Amino acid sequence: MGSQGAKIIGRNVKWINLKKLDLSRNIISEEGAIAIANNKTWKELQELILNSNKISDNGIIAISENTCWENLQKLQLESNCIRDFGAKTLGTNLMWKKLEVLDLSQNDIGEGAAKAIGCNANWVFLKKLDLSSNKIRDEGAKGIAKNKTWIHLEELNLADNKIGRRGAAAIGGNTTWKNLKILSLENNAFKDTGAIVIVKNKAWGNLEELYLYWNSLSKEFTDKLEKKYNLEQYEVVNLQDRRRCPSVFREFKGRQCETIWKKFE
Numbered sequence: 375m376g377s378q379g380a381k382i383i384g385r386n387v388k389w390i391n392l393k394k395l396d397l398s399r400n401i402i403s404e405e406g407a408i409a410i411a412n413n414k415t416w417k418e419l420q421e422l423i424l425n426s427n428k429i430s431d432n433g434i435i436a437i438s439e440n441t442c443w444e445n446l447q448k449l450q451l452e453s454n455c456i457r458d459f460g461a462k463t464l465g466t467n468l469m470w471k472k473l474e475v476l477d478l479s480q481n482d483i484g485e486g487a488a489k490a491i492g493c494n495a496n497w498v499f500l501k502k503l504d505l506s507s508n509k510i511r512d513e514g515a516k517g518i519a520k521n522k523t524w525i526h527l528e529e530l531n532l533a534d535n536k537i538g539r540r541g542a543a544a545i546g547g548n549t550t551w552k553n554l555k556i557l558s559l560e561n562n563a564f565k566d567t568g569a570i571v572i573v574k575n576k577a578w579g580n581l582e583e584l585y586l587y588w589n590s591l592s593k594e595f596t597d598k599l600e601k602k603y604n605l606e607q608y609e610v611v612n613l614q615d616r617r618r619c620p621s622v623f624r625e626f627k628g629r630q631c632e633t634i635w636k637k638f639e
Contacts, residue, residue: 380406387415398425398450407433411440419443425452425477431460438464448475452504456481465490473497479531480507488514495523506533506558515541519548527551531558533585542568549577557581561588566595 380402383395395416402410407429410422422443434456437449449470461483476497488510491503503524510518515537518530530551537545542564545557559572569586 375400375402377401377403377406377409381409384409384411384413386413390415391418392416393418394421394423395419396421396423398423398427400427402427402429404430404433404436408436411436414442417442418445420445421448422446423448423450424454425450427454429454429456431455431457434460435463438467441469444469445472446470447472449473450475450477451481452477453480456483458484458487461487462490465492465494467494468496471496472499474499475502476500477502477504478508479504483508483510485509485511485514485517489517492517492519492521494521498523499526500524501526502529503527504529504531505535506531508535510535510537510541512538512541512544516544519544522550525550526553528553529556530554531556532562533558534561537562537564537568539564539568543571546571546573546575548575552577553580554578555580556583556585558585559589560585563589565590566592569595
């Protein structure tokens with residue numbers, strides 16, 4: 375379905391109880407997205423899924439400026455054509471105070487938009503943020519890390535974003551995300567110096583999964599985690615080989631997690 379089909383759907387004024395709209399894997403461009411965004415009837419909408427389309431900046435700007443979707447909880451825009459200009463506008467959204475899931479993965483979002491998203495203080499219930507496979511780099515990661523509002527955040531995916539040591543250090547220094555359970559930072563560029571700051575974080579007592587593979591971590595560093603601090607008991611196998619073990623820690627929680635991380639000095 376293309377934009378013409380999306381326009382027809384966007385004009386519908388009878389679905390007053392619509393809660394979920396999934397139009398993923400189509401060829402909807404910005405015209406179709408604008409038509410969807412202009413609908414004033416779907417005041418009960420909770421989930422909008424537009425993954426794998428051809429939505430560009432003007433389309434995402436229109437979606438971001440919709441003032442009727444006050445009940446929106448999930449917005450998925452994976453694999454579109456969104457760049458900084460559109461994503462910055464989304465980051466300034468003031469209406470989605472119930473938003474829990476935001477997926478912007480596999481777009482062309484840079485550090486400016488990541489900073490704008492990190493500055494958002496209205497998404498107080500946000501639980502999952504996926505910005506993987508973009509280009510947010512160190513400055514974008516630092517912008518995300520500065521957020522003090524997402525106290526309910528459980529899952530953060532910043533994989534494949536060219537994040538270096540400074541960005542990783544900023545993420546590792548965050549003390550707001552006390553409910554964080556899954557942190558994905560694989561396929562970046564921070565090496566041992568960035569990873570050390572990540573694993574020394576003391577605030578993530580609920581962390582269950584930490585993904586750091588494909589960051590050129592040295593064998594010395596991984597051995598230090600796996601052997602010297604007896605992490606084998608927590609199912610740590612290998613931080614470098616995805617085929618063997620994609621996560622660094624699994625079922626690695628609470629006081630035990632904090633105790634072992636305190637030793638890493």
